[in-house]
Amino acid sequence: xxxxxxxxxxxxxxxxxxxxxxxxxxxxxxxxxxxxxxxxxxxxxxxxxxxxxxxxxxxxxxxxxxxxxxxxxxxxxxxxxxxxxxxxxxxxxxx
Numbered sequence: 001x002x003x004x005x006x007x008x009x010x011x012x013x014x015x016x017x018x019x020x021x022x023x024x025x026x027x028x029x030x031x032x033x034x035x036x037x038x039x040x041x042x043x044x045x046x047x048x049x050x051x052x053x054x055x056x057x058x059x060x061x062x063x064x065x066x067x068x069x070x071x072x073x074x075x076x077x078x079x080x081x082x083x084x085x086x087x088x089x090x091x092x093x094x095x
Contacts (some may be wrong), residue, residue: 011012011073013042016054016084019093025052039066041074041081052080054092061085061094 020027020043027045030037041053050091053074055063061082063071071081084092 004089006058006089012056012058012084012086012089015089016043016056016092023047039064041067041070049080050080051077052082055081057083057084057085059077059086066071 001040004011004015006015009072017027025041025047027093029043032040038040043054043056045052045054051074053071055067055071057063070082074081082092082095
């Protein structure tokens with residue numbers, strides 16, 4: 001098996017998109033600008049009444065306190081919240 005090479009967060013996002021599409025999730029990316037809400041995750045997805053969010057990171061980047069709060073609020077609602085980076089994307093793919 002050939003291991004994928006990730007050079008930046010865009011590569012991680014591209015792989016998350018492929019995984020969501022291949023498993024037929026309905027997904028969207030909320031705006032990350034003045035019109036969006038601070039701390040909201042990069043991807044929101046829905047399939048078979050299951051909701052999940054995915055925050056993507058690369059390298060040493062970690063979720064901000066606001067992002068952690070958002071992820072926690074999703075978990076409290078019995079939904080799934082993931083932080084996916086180049087080192088754990090294989091685990092996300094298995095999930």
